[in-house]
Amino acid sequence: QKFVYSFTEGNKDLKDLLGGKGANLAEMTNLGLPVPPGFTITTEACKVFLETGSEPASLHEEISRHLVALEEEMGKQLGQADNPLLVSVRSGAKFSMPGMMDTVLNIGLSDASVAGLVAQSGNERFAWDSYRRLVQMFGKTVLGVDGELFEEALEEAKKAKGTELDLDLTAEDLRALVDTFKAIVLRETGREFPQDPREQMDLAIHAVFHSWNGDRARLYRRQERIPNDLGTAVNVCSMVFGNLGEDSGTGVAFTRDPSTGAVGVYGDYLSNAQGEDVVAGIRNTLQLSELEKLDKKSYDELMAIMHKLELHYRDLCDIEFTIERGKLWMLQTRIGKRTAAAAFRIAVQLVDQGLIDLDEALHRVTGGQLAQLMFPRFAPDASSKQVARGIAASPGAAVGKVVFDSYTAVKWSRSGEKVILVRRETNPDDLDGMIAAEGILTSRGGKTSHAAVVARGMGKTCVCGAEELEVDTKRRRFTTADGQVVEEGDVVSIDGASGKVYLGEVPVLPSPVVEYFEGTLHAGADVQGGLVQAVHRLVSHADVRRRLAVRANADNAEDAGRARRYGAQGIGLCRTEHMFLGEERRKEVEHLILADNDKDREQALSTLLPLQKGDFVELFQAMDGLPVTVRLLDPPLHEFLPDITELSVRVALAEARKDPNENDLRLLQAVHKLHEQNPMLGLRGVRLGLVIPGLFGMQVRAIAEAAAERKLGGGDPRPEVMIPLVGTVQELEIVRDECERVLAEVASSTGVELDIKLGTMIELPRAAITAGQIAEAAEFFSFGTNDLTQTVWGFSRDDVEASFFTAYLEKGIFGVSPFETIDRDGVGALVKLAAEAGRATRPDLKLGVCGEHGGDPDSVHFFHEVGLDYVSCSPFRIPVARLEAGRAAL
Numbered sequence: 001q002k003f004v005y006s007f008t009e010g011n012k013d014l015k016d017l018l019g020g021k022g023a024n025l026a027e028m029t030n031l032g033l034p035v036p037p038g039f040t041i042t043t044e045a046c047k048v049f050l051e052t053g054s055e056p057a058s059l060h061e062e063i064s065r066h067l068v069a070l071e072e073e074m075g076k077q078l079g080q081a082d083n084p085l086l087v088s089v090r091s092g093a094k095f096s097m098p099g100m101m102d103t104v105l106n107i108g109l110s111d112a113s114v115a116g117l118v119a120q121s122g123n124e125r126f127a128w129d130s131y132r133r134l135v136q137m138f139g140k141t142v143l144g145v146d147g148e149l150f151e152e153a154l155e156e157a158k159k160a161k162g163t164e165l166d167l168d169l170t171a172e173d174l175r176a177l178v179d180t181f182k183a184i185v186l187r188e189t190g191r192e193f194p195q196d197p198r199e200q201m202d203l204a205i206h207a208v209f210h211s212w213n214g215d216r217a218r219l220y221r222r223q224e225r226i227p228n229d230l231g232t233a234v235n236v237c238s239m240v241f242g243n244l245g246e247d248s249g250t251g252v253a254f255t256r257d258p259s260t261g262a263v264g265v266y267g268d269y270l271s272n273a274q275g276e277d278v279v280a281g282i283r284n285t286l287q288l289s290e291l292e293k294l295d296k297k298s299y300d301e302l303m304a305i306m307h308k309l310e311l312h313y314r315d316l317c318d319i320e321f322t323i324e325r326g327k328l329w330m331l332q333t334r335i336g337k338r339t340a341a342a343a344f345r346i347a348v349q350l351v352d353q354g355l356i357d358l359d360e361a362l363h364r365v366t367g368g369q370l371a372q373l374m375f376p377r378f379a380p381d382a383s384s385k386q387v388a389r390g391i392a393a394s395p396g397a398a399v400g401k402v403v404f405d406s407y408t409a410v411k412w413s414r415s416g417e418k419v420i421l422v423r424r425e426t427n428p429d430d431l432d433g434m435i436a437a438e439g440i441l442t443s444r445g446g447k448t449s450h451a452a453v454v455a456r457g458m459g460k461t462c463v464c465g466a467e468e469l470e471v472d473t474k475r476r477r478f479t480t481a482d483g484q485v486v487e488e489g490d491v492v493s494i495d496g497a498s499g500k501v502y503l504g505e506v507p508v509l510p511s512p513v514v515e516y517f518e519g520t521l522h523a524g525a526d527v528q529g530g531l532v533q534a535v536h537r538l539v540s541h542a543d544v545r546r547r548l549a550v551r552a553n554a555d556n557a558e559d560a561g562r563a564r565r566y567g568a569q570g571i572g573l574c575r576t577e578h579m580f581l582g583e584e585r586r587k588e589v590e591h592l593i594l595a596d597n598d599k600d601r602e603q604a605l606s607t608l609l610p611l612q613k614g615d616f617v618e619l620f621q622a623m624d625g626l627p628v629t630v631r632l633l634d635p636p637l638h639e640f641l642p643d644i645t646e647l648s649v650r651v652a653l654a655e656a657r658k659d660p661n662e663n664d665l666r667l668l669q670a671v672h673k674l675h676e677q678n679p680m681l682g683l684r685g686v687r688l689g690l691v692i693p694g695l696f697g698m699q700v701r702a703i704a705e706a707a708a709e710r711k712l713g714g715g716d717p718r719p720e721v722m723i724p725l726v727g728t729v730q731e732l733e734i735v736r737d738e739c740e741r742v743l744a745e746v747a748s749s750t751g752v753e754l755d756i757k758l759g760t761m762i763e764l765p766r767a768a769i770t771a772g773q774i775a776e777a778a779e780f781f782s783f784g785t786n787d788l789t790q791t792v793w794g795f796s797r798d799d800v801e802a803s804f805f806t807a808y809l810e811k812g813i814f815g816v817s818p819f820e821t822i823d824r825d826g827v828g829a830l831v832k833l834a835a836e837a838g839r840a841t842r843p844d845l846k847l848g849v850c851g852e853h854g855g856d857p858d859s860v861h862f863f864h865e866v867g868l869d870y871v872s873c874s875p876f877r878i879p880v881a882r883l884e885a886g887r888a889a890l
């Protein structure tokens with residue numbers, strides 16, 4: 001098995017094997033771009049290493065062969081005393097995990113070869129600077145020494161010099177610092193900093209392998225849903241030096257603006273620096289456009305390469321480059337992360353440029369991104385106090401209490417607070433705080449700083465580089481330009497689209513994308529650089545492609561109207577329980593529950609009938625011409641009765657006053673009688689219909705009479721009646737007989753022909769398993785995936801999400817909550833089985849989903865795959881479901 005590939009051997013499609021960085025370094029090499037030569041050790045080697053604890057047997061030898069070839073090409077040997085070759089050892093997994101794993105630069109430097117580097121470069125300061133960077137990085141990432149120790153020593157050296165800048169340290173200072181660093185290594189690890197270059201390289205390779213399982217990397221993967229078993233590749237890349245003087249430097253760039261999609265020159269540049277310095281925000285960077293003045297030749301070459309890359313990848317690329325004494329080198333490229341708005345704009349721009357077609361464009365945007373675009377934005381009013389303006393790094397409107405460290409961010413957010421994480425700059429250790437926070441605010445760093453890149457990847461609001469703010473994390477406060485002090489716990493609002501920072505809570509407005517769906521945006525308005533048009537085009541294209549219909553969960557005319565505007569093709573779930581709430585109706589429900597004879601019961605039902613009917617008339621009107629699936633009463637009855645404690649107190653007080661209330665006493669008895677240990681598994685759904693005579697009949701009558709009334713009025717009502725929580729076909733048959741009798745009665749009494757389908761929910765395992773029988777009595781199935789998930793897993797959502805889900809997620813038992821994304825292997829398998837069995841019995845059986853999963857992107861793809869007819873979700877999720885149903889069909 002081949003474990004090592006030269007950069008000349010790979011290509012961009014080998015990401016599984018070579019990781020993204022390695023595959024793209026190879027691709028750039030093959031495109032003839034200036035990439036420092038090197039080779040990539042595969043993810044397969046990493047997997048073997050992580051499984052067995054040691055390298056595959058052949059690896060050492062294979063690396064040696066590639067190293068010799070590299071040394072021959074470069075005309076120098078790794079760590080050679082008089083003319084050293086130096087390399088970087090870089091992590092690089094299939095999916096980019098910015099800053100989450102390790103990289104070590106300047107491998108090959110030692111007490112002996114540092115002199116060779118001085119001779120090679122004629123620059124003593126540079127050589128010692130590189131060596132101290134090696135000992136520092138190697139000490140921290142490979143040997144596990146606390147990085148702070150090196151930082152402190154570096155700070156001390158600068159203080160002794162009376163400066164704040166690394167650049168003021170002389171060769172002598174740096175040489176002394178190397179000694180200090182080596183002493184730290186010896187003290188902390190009990191061994192000398194390794195002087196053998198090959199040993200350095202091998203240890204660094206192992207460290208990169210290990211970093212795949214580091215805490216940061218694991219957390220990031222969980223957040224981004226990246227599988228845990230992919231492993232990382234390792235790239236060994238000959239060093240080029242941006243820290244060789246003022247004619248050298250290093251930078252990062254995007255081929256387009258990653259927050260808006262606009263074409264132009266975007267990036268940061270730092271002269272006389274090595275790679276890490278840009279991202280770490282150690283010194284403030286220059287804008288890339290200023291490179292033109294510093295080094296026109298390199299700038300022009302860079303622009304030409306960026307253009308070439310964009311045409312080649314047919315997408316936004318981001319790159320890392322280094323200039324060594326006026327010579328440009330490409331160190332990395334990848335398809336760049338971008339904001340949701342930029343994703344839509346860029347996809348459509350590329351279609352218009354003829355680089356990709358609409359299918360490809362649709363493929364490149366996600367429902368998650370569309371959902372982000374539907375969030376509200378700030379509408380500052382006169383009372384909003386703007387205190388700073390930083391860089392708009394990742395859009396969104398975030399309001400929360402200020403916290404200054406990750407730990408507090410996590411703690412406060414667990415207790416339900418919304419927090420804004422404020423840091424001078426973030427580093428990978430801040431990751432869990434960033435996840436917990438509503439938004440991130442930093443006082444240093446540009447669009448490519450750690451905070452910006454990670455926030456964009458997570459779709460989290462971020463303002464970075466707000467330099468007017470003086471952030472003091474030790475005292476947990478920041479100070480604004482005009483001297484105002486903001487303490488931990490104070491509320492701020494940050495606008496990631498404009499970079500503005502406000503004190504206090506700023507009011508919000510609906511997003512233009514929502515206004516577009518609502519139809520309140522006037523036609524042709526060019527909002528946010530064509531964003532709305534881009535959304536329109538891609539969602540419309542999804543409609544052309546998709547096979548799944550999209551319906552809404554809605555119980556009233558207002559939601560139904562919104563659902564229609566958002567593109568719903570019907571209502572997949574109308575819950576009827578709200579029709580039993582409200583002062584007057586609740587009274588009647590109490591009467592119904594307390595009734596101990598037919599007369600009282602019928603009395604209560606006949607009072608409820610016209611009220612329900614009225615609700616249905618409105619709903620059918622709002623959804624005229626489209627199907628409306630009405631679910632008969634589902635929740636346990638005690639939900640309609642007063643709270644047991646309250647009622648007990650009331651009764652006790654009345655008794656103490658010797659003034660007992662007859663009705664309250666009976667209610668209390670009923671409440672006791674109806675009290676259940678596990679209401680979720682108790683008297684509810686079809687079971688209610690079977691034990692409370694006339695209840696379902698009344699509901700079906702209300703539906704039928706409403707439909708008849710609409711028809712007589714010239715409307716086109718299309719109700720469907722749905723029975724919840726069926727476990728066996730017998731339950732359904734009994735209820736069905738009653739429903740059919742009522743429908744026939746209404747048809748004959750009104751003289752209107754009614755075509756109302758009767759179907760059931762599949763939300764119990766037994767129903768799914770016996771779906772073939774149930775389909776005999778059902779004209780449609782709607783999968784209630786919330787209850788199905790609860791009953792298949794045997795846990796109640798209300799209880800478990802707060803208790804052990806976090807632990808389960810942390811232990812990796814779930815990648816994501818099964819209530820959020822359908823559990824394909826368990827719950828999903830039952831859905832598939834029931835769909836097939838149902839259709840075997842009744843080929844024209846309609847199949848839909850009405851759980852929360854209907855609006856979840858991943859789940860929508862699954863429902864498409866198993867051949868359902870529609871998904872139903874909350875009105876606001878409809879555009880997301882339309883888009884994803886289209887993407888699923890590509």
Ligand code: ADP
Pocket residue numbers: 036087088089090091098099100101103105237238239240241242274275276320321322331332
């Ligand atoms: P990350 O994945 O965290 O970006 P990289 O492997 O890309 O880590 O490296 C970190 C930094 O070091 C980057 O800025 C990169 O450009 C720089 N770098 C990596 N290899 C070299 C090299 N051979 N010569 C010069 N700079 C390098």
Ligand code: MG
Pocket residue numbers: 320332
């Ligand atoms: Mg990089």
Ligand code: MG
Pocket residue numbers: 724763784786787
């Ligand atoms: Mg249910």
